[in-house]
Amino acid sequence: MEHRLDTKQQPIPEEATLEVDNIGGIDETAVSFQQGVTVLSGRNATNRTSLLQAIMAALGSNQVSLKADAAEGSATLEFGDETYRRTLERRNGTIVTDGEPYLEDPELADLFAFLLESNEARQAVARGDDLRELIMRPVDTAAIQSEIEQHEQRKRDLDDQLTQLDNLEGRLPDLEAKRKRVTDEIETLEAELEDAQATLDETNVDVEERREEQSELETKLNAVRDTRAEIERTRNRIETERASIEALEDERDDVQDRLGSLSTGDETEIGRLEAEIETLQTEKADLSEEISQLQSTIQFNEQLLEDPDSFLGDATKADDGPLTDQLLDDSETVTCWTCGSSVARDQIETTIDQLRTARQERLEERSEIGADLDERRETLSTINENRTEYQQTQRRLESIDDEIDRRTDRIEELTEEREELTEEIDALEAEIDDLETEEQSGVLEQHKEVNQLEFKLERKERERDEIEDEIAEIESRLDEREALEARREDVTDELTTLRTRIDQIEADAVDAFNEHMENLLETLRYENLDRIWIDRTTREVREGRRKVSRSSFDLKIVRSTDDGAAYEDTIDHLSESEREVTGLVFALAGYLVHDVYETVPFMLLDSLEAIDAERIAALVEYFESHVPYLVVALLEEDAQAVEGAHGVITDI
Template sequence: METGLDTKKRNVPGEATLSVNNIGGIDDAEVSFQQGVTVLSGRNATNRTSLLQAIMAALGSDQVSLKADANEGNAVLEFGDDTYRRHLERRNGTIATDGDPYLEDPELADLFAFLLESNEARQAVARGDDLRELIMRPVDIDAIKSEIEQYEQRKRQLDEQLDELDDLEQRLPDLEAKRTRVSEEIETLSDELEEAQAELEETNVDVEERREEESELETKLEELRGTRSDLERTRDRIETERESIEALEEEQDEVRTQLESLSTGDETEISRLEAEIETLQDEKATLSEAISQLQSTIQFNEQLLEEPDSFLENAEQDDDEPVTEQLLEDSETVTCWTCGSSVARDQIEATIEQLRTARQERLEERSEISSELNDRRETLSSINENRTEHRQTQRRLESIDDEIERRNDRIEELTEEREALTDEIDALEVEINDLETEDYSGVLDQHKEVNQLEFKLERKERKRDEITDQIASIEDRLGEREDLKARREDTTDELTNLRTRIDQIEADAVEAFNEHMENLLETLEYGNLDRVWIDRSSREVREGRRKVSRSSFDLKIVRSTDDGAAYEDTINHLSESEREVIGLVFALAGYLVHDVYETVPFMLLDSLEAIDSERIATLIEYFESYAPYLVVALLDEDAQAVEVEHSTVSNI
């Protein structure tokens, strides 16, 4: 049965071809790789590390060097149907790169796949650095926090909608009861209207017989009916406008309260924050450039120790013996490529260690500046958000004020219209009174009664229809509840996932390291080294002006004495071989936790000389199952011990 990684290997092209020009110590070379293990076999100073650097260059890494006597270099990787190119050029003492490499961002690969001697994951273990920081560095924590805020806001909105539905559902019984009462009132009014209309109809029969004499009276009565209807509608409209104004005034008070709680920020403080941000950005850029230069210098000196002949090919020699052979005869010294003087290897190694320390100090300083920069940006962002919200709230308040003013104007117009209609009704009633005879003295009262009953009935029916519409609207809204609940559940699950993502990555990294470390210690049989594991704990750290709780990765080591007594030890007391193995396993944990095999199909191993041949062979066999392409630089005697199926490259 194939594993997930077997499938990934199957989907990766089976062969890759690399063409190199002027990288490291290589003039020109072309090498093909088969999927699986490729061993670069040879003595020291045979350009094995340079070839690994060329692979890194084509894949996208900047941790590469040009040939000492060249100003330009190239790396071209043909991989399946695609070709990836990288051009390197020396400019103002630094190496600039362009082209179309395999990776857009090489950070993950530099940390966990390109495991040369200078690899930061390997060095972090050896130096006792913060392992948690290195594992979490590729994780965009700010982006996760931003996404958490978005989902929290979305959840709040869904909660508010569900709460609103609960409130609406509680209103339904009252609305149903209200509709029942109004329906009963409508029924009563209908009966009363029917009776009044019958009485009026009897009177109208007599009026019909004397239509000619009383036609003017009848006309005025009809006109009175219509005018009263207009008056009632106008009164309703005035009432509606007043209700709207009351609602607007309540909202107006809420918006004013909200506006008072918002700060627009002090312009002086904003200018100060912007200036501090600019200064911190400049400091960070300066440190980044210094870190890059230190890294280039470290790699250069490491290559000088590993492949000194690549720097001395054009140097003058005082005798006929090749320089490389001179260096190999006296392995304790290296000839300086600039002045030709001999320098002790341990002196260069001490200088490299000083450079690494300086680089680490600058990395820590840059991390502190990044924390301060984030703090300033958050403060400025908060101020700007408040200013934006203040402007929006101010505009909303102005809009409400305008709406209230508009509705007040409308009420004035309607009031004038109501007064005019009232005057018109009074005039009509006077005219009707003048037109009435003794025989028809009750006609006006009957018309008034019928008219009033019709108005009341019309209003009750309108009210019943409004209640019915409200009930229907609430029932429609309640039909959305299940969908809202499902969306809220999904949002809550995603929020939980986001909140635990950082914690999960840390836990997975620790679990992966501890599992593989246990497996390898058992296989490699390091004498009295009983157990090595990472213990994950929490501690308070300062981020800007705040104290936050952050996980810590503590490397634990347990040894045993000859009589079997166990005791805790430190990384400093381990052998170089043991430290190298732990560093490689830590890098493998990062490689698996961050799914680096999905980003780049190559893993590169170099500088394994501190480990004995049999253990190297065991490590290669172990690592081979996790990387589609595993390229390892080995000395000839170490290469001979590799038993896993592999290709060998010996001439570079």
């Protein structure tokens, strides 16, 4: 798996200029970098690390220190057509930053681009920390999970719509059969009506003599037909209302079942959760502040070891330089910047190690509190969602009950209306009987038959029209299927991508580390060191009160004896040089997997003294192919081993 710079991204400026004021041990300086490798060459205590911190400050990192005797400082980076400026000010014993740096969020760069000695990726490898947690820290897994849940809901909605279409399609054969049956009945009624009308026309009646009576009979007969039609319409409305009530009662049963499964939540429990969340938030904020203070203290002491002159100022230049001599890297003591007494270097280094251990413990404690906080927020959110859904369901139940009552009242009104219409027909038929004569009786029966046939025909034609409307509606809905299926396929693909995103990042990180580690071990040729790689496994871990399965990155090391026998080793048994290289390769893997070069085109390297000059040169050459701007702080003898065209800065 080869990682190279993306040539399709925005062009990276060929030169960067940095102006520094009161950062680390620097009073004031200005330097320029060309794209590629820039070596900061010099002895110890020559402000090389301070210059790297100044670059970090201008890029946006908070892991920088203000000069001990200064109240404020700044770092300004001119990069292409843009200028980025960062200021530092001492207020009430703390450092406050302001300005507009290159990065809004420096987390990725702090982890995988600013590789000073205290860099967390390098230290994590050396200490045997959780490498998986560090690689995955910049990934917002909660946001990915939320996106997965949203896509799952969309997929369920689309599945429901497609199921509805399948059900509708299944109804088409019955509807078409029903339409054919009704059409046949209409044809039959039309034929019967035509025959009945012909018979009526052929009946031999003296129309002139019976015109007045016939007219009144026709009026009564028309009234009967209209009233019967009204009764039929009323009956249909009653049936419609009853069907609606039946559907509402079924829905009410479902809503009642749903209501029974929901809970409004215990107010006491809600209050407890809110109080616990507030307490945990306070604890997490306090820990974050403590971690920040520990990091500042660590950097301060590291700067004391690296560059004591920046703290003692002109005092080191007095008395022909004896005090300056004792501050060189090969001396056994360092002068305390507060009281002026001599302190053993190893004592300061021991203190730094203790501070790093304390910081790591606070980080782990903050992580556990964060998991507990997320769990309680999730529980409270679930309770609130249930309460909202309970209230909505309760309102729906009340609405259904109101609707059932309204439709029941309507049925009673329609039933009374139907009874009144029936009585009206009875009265009309009695009047018709009074008007009938023996001669007219046949004509009246024929009129009744024609009227009834016309009524039946009208009803059947209406039924046919309703069936055809329903078929047309279903066919129109079925036209949506192709688009719905395409959307469902897209959502399914997106779900697959989301579900594998975290797994893919982990796999890419492991592959990147293993590939680059193999390449560098082959180039650096450490004696008896055959292979270093990460083995990705799964194990159960606690998150808050729950146990979940999570990937684990296990660092594996294989050595061989003089006679060629291979055996497994641990990180503790690696030489300091081997550990440093392993930590740097792990940081490079994170840099490439998270495309950090697209966020910030700089990588800074420091504290490589544990690696011999020849291997440093090979390491720089390897990293150069993956980083636009590589700035490396080296001792003079190590800098001379770096070959090729590159910038060199000796005067800071």
